[in-house]
Amino acid sequence: MAITTSYRTRSDAVPLRSFKAKGRPSAIAGVGVHAPEKVITNLDLEKMMDTSDKWITERTGIRRRHIAEPGTTTFELATGAARSALKAAGIAAKDLDMILVGTSSPDGPFPSVACRVQNELDAPGAVAWDTLAACTSFVYALSIADSFIATERADTVLVIGAEVLSRMLDYSDRGTAVIFGDGAGAAVVRAAPKGAGFLSWCLGSDGRGYAQVTCGNIEKGAYAAKDTQPFIDMVGPDVFKFAVDIFIRQATEVCQTAGVALDDIDLWVPHQANFRIIDAAARRIGLPMERVAVNIDEYGNTSSASIPLALEEAVRKGRVKSGDHVLLAGFGSGLTWGATLMKWA
Amino acid sequence: MASQLNFKELQELAAEILGIDPDQVQMDKSFQRDLAADSLDLVELIAAIEDKYDVELPDSELENMKVIGDLWKFLEQKTAERLEA
Numbered sequence: 001m002a003i004t005t006s007y008r009t010r011s012d013a014v015p016l017r018s019f020k021a022k023g024r025p026s027a028i029a030g031v032g033v034h035a036p037e038k039v040i041t042n043l044d045l046e047k048m049m050d051t052s053d054k055w056i057t058e059r060t061g062i063r064r065r066h067i068a069e070p071g072t073t074t075f076e077l078a079t080g081a082a083r084s085a086l087k088a089a090g091i092a093a094k095d096l097d098m099i100l101v102g103t104s105s106p107d108g109p110f111p112s113v114a115c116r117v118q119n120e121l122d123a124p125g126a127v128a129w130d131t132l133a134a135c136t137s138f139v140y141a142l143s144i145a146d147s148f149i150a151t152e153r154a155d156t157v158l159v160i161g162a163e164v165l166s167r168m169l170d171y172s173d174r175g176t177a178v179i180f181g182d183g184a185g186a187a188v189v190r191a192a193p194k195g196a197g198f199l200s201w202c203l204g205s206d207g208r209g210y211a212q213v214t215c216g217n218i219e220k221g222a223y224a225a226k227d228t229q230p231f232i233d234m235v236g237p238d239v240f241k242f243a244v245d246i247f248i249r250q251a252t253e254v255c256q257t258a259g260v261a262l263d264d265i266d267l268w269v270p271h272q273a274n275f276r277i278i279d280a281a282a283r284r285i286g287l288p289m290e291r292v293a294v295n296i297d298e299y300g301n302t303s304s305a306s307i308p309l310a311l312e313e314a315v316r317k318g319r320v321k322s323g324d325h326v327l328l329a330g331f332g333s334g335l336t337w338g339a340t341l342m343k344w345a
Numbered sequence: 346m347a348s349q350l351n352f353k354e355l356q357e358l359a360a361e362i363l364g365i366d367p368d369q370v371q372m373d374k375s376f377q378r379d380l381a382a383d384s385l386d387l388v389e390l391i392a393a394i395e396d397k398y399d400v401e402l403p404d405s406e407l408e409n410m411k412v413i414g415d416l417w418k419f420l421e422q423k424t425a426e427r428l429e430a
Contacts (some may be wrong), residue, residue: 059383247382
């Protein structure tokens with residue numbers, strides 16, 4: 001049920017930036033995913049730490065998460081998703097102009113995951129790099145793809161969100177260890193006919209909130225030090241509030257910018273951080289759950305992979321048809337956020 | 346515009362968010378013990394109250410909210426401040 005009170009912007013909130021898509025339009029031509037086979041259920045976690053299936057399900061909506069076997073690399077998952085997206089789009093790897101990977105868990109500081117994917121796909125000549133904006137990485141990378149296509153600097157771009165977050169989890173911290181999972185999702189973005197594809201964007205960051213979600217000892221630059229294990233750390237309630245807030249504001253912004261009513265969103269694909277965040281925001285936006293893509297129960301929070309994982313599932317299940325208004329929205333550490341409204345091609 | 350302070354409205358809002366009967370929302374009821382509300386329920390309720398009554402509850406005050414009466418007192422105080430202003 002929609003909560004009908006009008007929305008109020010908090011006094012410390014930054015004004016949002018939104019843009020109407022300009023230049024040559026671009027659209028998603030195909031999506032693909034790849035998740036590790038190994039699954040850890042809440043019941044498995046009960047045996048590993050002081051937690052319970054009930055506690056995890058009630059607070060997060062997560063029941064299972066796919067976890068990579070030790071030694072599995074981010075680029076392997078990314079490549080799997082890339083191959084299936086290329087197949088879905090009917091595009092050959094050699095036709096790619098750019099490969100962009102959104103990730104917060106690269107296999108090393110360099111080379112980029114994108115260059116390793118490029119090597120695996122045998123797509124020399126494409127420009128390849130990683131974008132790091134935590135859980136917002138995929139939306140940021142999509143916006144880069146759209147910009148390059150709009151200005152005719154690229155025709156076909158492969159955008160991937162891929163994470164092996166399990167290696168950043170402290171299994172003695174039940175507040176974070178139960179939440180995150182591994183996986184990858186990809187989208188092929190191509191030039192599109194006028195009126196189709198991405199209609200508007202809302203992107204932003206607020207570094208004042210940098211300490212809300214962190215990984216490793218960021219004050220000492222200890223990420224790469226041999227004696228420290230970088231673990232994900234999070235201030236739960238603060239993130240919850242920010243997340244619900246930014247979901248509502250972004251949805252409103254991208255719709256207003258595109259001249260589309262909130263009611264006309266056919267499918268909202270939110271970053272899958274916590275079911276309660278998605279549910280709270282959907283009720284405030286006034287979107288029934290039939291129009292929200294949720295698969296956090298299966299994957300947990302896979303950071304930059306969560307939006308393509310949820311989008312691909314929706315496409316595969318026939319929940320998206322040509323002409324539908326699809327809203328993608330993410331938020332994450334930084335703080336960062338990004339949303340786009342598109343007309344499905 | 347801010348709504349007039351009305352306990353019945355607060356009862357209804359809290360009931361909707363916490364998924365309980367409005368009559369259960371009484372001044373002496375503890376969020377955690379009596380209403381089975383966890384920290385996320387409370388954050389969500391406060392966000393809804395901030396919107397509805399056009400007030401802002403600093404994050405630092407969140408932990409002082411133990412019973413419905415604490416929330417009501419906070420709202421009364423904010424309303425009084427607004428009338429003086």
